[in-house]
Every structure is written in C-alpha cells, then in structure tokens.
Amino acid sequence: MIKRKEAMSIDHQENFKGGTGSLSFVHLFTKDELPKTRLCSVLTVEPGASVGQHSHTGEGELYVVLDGPVTLQEDGVDHILHTGDAEYCSDGHSHGVYNHTDKPAVLMAIVML
Secondary structure (H helix, E strand, C coil), X not given: CCCCHHHCEEEEEECHHHCCXXXXXXXXXXXXXXXXXXXXXXXXXXXXXXXXXEECCCCEEEEEXXXXXEEEEECCEEEEECCCCEEEECCCCEEEEECCCCCCEEEEEXXXX
C-alpha cells in the first residue's frame, strides 16, 4: 500500500498523555489501513515538550528517533536516545519522552495491538 503525503492527516495536541507543551502528529496510516495497529505516526516534540509517562496494556509501542536527541523514561529510568535509536515499550510497561534540547525532536511512533 502506498499513501502519498497529501493524504496523511496532521494533528496538533497540547499536554499529550499528561505531558507538557506542543506536539504534532503526521498520521502515516490509520488504524483501519494497518490491521493490528492503533497508531502509525511521525511525532514532532517541540523544545521543552513531552509525551507524559504512560503505560501500555494489551499493546506495545515502538519509538524510533528520526531526529534527536530526546530523554526517554522507561519504567521510571531515564535514558538519552539519539537519532537512529529505538525503544519498544511492551505490554505492562511504561514510558514517556521529553525533548530536553532547544530544537524540535522527531520520532516515529507505532502502537501495535
């Protein structure tokens, strides 16, 4: 399946998952287009913004840092991830992301059921 950029929706959210600041999502595919996924998006995290710490139940989430670095908290432990690094938060675990830099950070996020 090919989906052109013009067909992708863009969503802006504030304080996502209890985090801070502004985030934008480019939804590459919808959950209807990709079976067994709830989200497949490129996420831009503005400087000082975050995706709040949240847990996954009955699903997992993959982050790939496309342009970083970012501070990623996994199960309460902070890690610095750089461009090209990835993290998978499996069922029953928690994570969150904070952009500790002065430039926007970009991640791919895929939530799999």
